[in-house]
Amino acid sequence: MSRLVLGLTLAGLAACSPQPRSSSYFEAHQDEAAKVVSDCKTGAHRGEECTNAQAAVASAKRDARMDAYRKGF
Structure with a gap:
């Protein structure tokens, strides 16, 4: 029974996490991409968004x- 409760709790928490922003989002929002990359370098931000922002x-x-x-030509 406790495994079921734990499993449902973890599933509920996973469902609440937002989807990582895509590379195309960060291409359109370069200021946010730079901030995420900076935060990733310090360890304040982790996950797929780091890769997408980079x-x-x-x-x-x-x-x-x-x-x-x-323009050189």
């Missing part, structure tokens, strides 16, 4: 470098 920041840097390259 990917979005890297993508934005790549796009900026490509734009600068194209």
